[in-house]
Amino acid sequence: MYNDEFNNNDMYRFTNRDMPRDDYAPAPRQENVPAVPAQRSGFFHRTWVKITALVLACVVAGGAAGYGGAALAKGGSGSGTAISESDRTVTAVKVKKVDGKTKxxxxxxxxxxxxxxxSINCSSQSTNIFGQTTQSASSGSGFIISEDGYIVxxxxxxNGASSVKVTLYNGATYDATVIGGDSDYDVAVLKINATGLTPVTLGNSADVNVGDSVLAIGNPLGELTFSMSGGYVSSCNRAINVDGTPFNMIQVDCSINPGNSGGPLMNLYGEVVGIVSAKYSTYSSTTVEGLGFAIPIDDVKSIITDIMENGAVTGKAYMAVTVGTMNSQMAAQYSIDIDQGVFVYSVVKGGAGDKAGLRLGDVITKMGDTTLTSRQDLSAALKxxxxxxxxxxxxxxxxxxxxTDITFDQQPQITGTDTEEDTSQSGGNNGGYNGQIPENWQDFYNYFFGNRG
Known part of the structure; x- marks a missing residue:
């Protein structure tokens, strides 16, 4: 599906800029000649003769008129067919400064x-079951955030790339260094060795409204480089789940395809209001169209800066607990009167959850004013x-x-997620616990199989 390397020869290029009278004399009278009855022409015969004559006259007149018209259109040359051509003066497209004021x-x-x-092209290496090294390639998009070569x-x-190459619109290709990234926000920052680049201007996604026109520039299919698609904002705060990670997205009906990921979503002022991230092509075995999603730029401005300065997202809120999604099976099995919320499997001693008084068997139903029905809700709220x-x-x-009040710890960099893995995705006697033994496993056992006093 993807090209592993940019090739100028593969670029799709287009030009920038078209009746006789009935007065017969009687015959001489002849005597003694047997009378022959006169044959009457009849109504239909007379009519047919007249119609035939009329049609022939129209054909002759029409041909003469057509010939004359053609000759007139050609300036009287008398040959050829007329072709109309526009004499409109085309206004050249001007490059304007993106200042947030000029629509x-x-x-x-x-x-x-x-x-x-x-345009971003990645390659990665892996070892198959036979011990052979295999190489794969993928493509995406991005945008320049600073004159000295930082790219979002x-x-x-x-993720998982062993080499990353960045190609600019002028065709120059650079090896890129991954400064850092974060899967919870699906954002990464690259750096190329270049100066004097033209950075984007970041807008405010909070100002985006349903019905606003938006544009996406990217690298669909890894080879249709620097393609632009346009559409409308369909929803400003759409909650979706991507591979288990919750996001609040800008939903758009622009054409979004593999290879567009990471590219800018812009308003008509040329400001970046989102990062193109995902699309739905099917949903519950149903083919769908026009469902693209972009990360609101307001949600990741500080994340981008954090990665540029520290190589990672620092200061992420951390509860120091292991949790899972509460469900009806767990409620029935463990005699709990509610079947929605975030179930606490374990609490790290001395961590934020422990200091807040959380303990095994608790079901967290709200954080502030936000209702929690699943672990994904908790992850979204922690952002x-x-x-x-x-x-x-x-x-x-x-x-x-x-x-109870909780004061969040800082998430250790080695964890990679806001909370531990969701432990309620599969069945089991303990509500789908994945076999990872919590630190207070004995408490876990006693809670469910011993006295619950």
């Missing part, structure tokens, strides 16, 4: 921002907090609701 036509947005977009893309574009922030948790414990 542009789509062609002007493209001309003013295409030099800030890039999706984390999933470069609104930073290490050191305090939130109020609503917890169902022993048949009643209690509240």
């Amino acid at each position: 542009m036509q789509p062609a002007e947005v493209y001309a003013s921002t295409v030099n800030s977009t890039v 893309t999706n984390y999933h574009v470069i 609104s907090y930073r290490a050191g922030d305090t939130a109020t948790l609503t917890v169902f414990r022993d048949g009643s609701y209690i509240t």
Whole structure:
């Protein structure tokens, strides 16, 4: 599906810019000649003769008129067919400065921002079951965030890549270094050894409205480089789940395809309001169209800066607990009166959850004013907090609701996720626990199989 390397020869290029009278004399009278009855022509015979004559006259007149018209259109030359050509003077597309005040036509947005977009081609190596080294390739898009070569893309574009190459609109190709990235936000930052580049201008995704026109420039299919598609904003805060990770996205009906990931989503002022990230092509075995999604730029501005400065996202809120999604099977099995929420499997001693008084068997139902029905809800809610922030948790414990305040720790860099893996995706006697033994396994056993006092 993808090309593993940019090839100028494979680029799709297009030009930038078309009746006789009835007065017969009687015959001489002849005597003694037997009378022959006169034959009458009849109504239909007379009519047919007249119609035939009329048709022939029209054909002759029409041919003469057509010939004359053609000759007139050709200036009287008398040959050839007329072809109309426009004499409209075409206005050249101008490159404009993206200042947040100048609204542009789509062609002007493209001309003013295409030099800030890039094509990304990755390769990776792996070893198969026979011990052989295999190589795979993938492609994506990105945009320049600084004059000295920092580039933003999706984390999933470069995840696992052994080499990354970046190609600019002018055809120059650079080896890129991955500065860092974060799977929870699906954002990564690259660096190329170049200066004097043209960076994008970041807008405010909070100002985006349903019905706004938006444009996406990217690298669909890995070879249709620097293609632009346009459409409307379909939803401004659409909650979706991508491979188990929750996101609040801008939903658009632009044409989004593999290879567009990581590219900019722009408004008609040329400002980047989102990062193109995902699309739905099928849903529950149903083919769908026009369902593309972009990460709101407001959600990741600080993340981008953090990665540029520290190589990773720092200060992420961390509860130091192992949790899973509560469900009806667990509720029936463990005699819990609710079947939705975030079930606490274990608590790290001395961590934020332990200090807040959380314990095994608690079901967290709210964080602040946000209702939690699953672990994914908790992960999404945690993105609104930073290490050191305090939130109020609503917890169902022993048949009643209690509240407690939690002050978040900073997530260790080695964990890679906001909370531990969801432990309720499969069946089992313990509600789908994945076999990972919590630190207080004995408490876990006693809680469910011993006295629950």
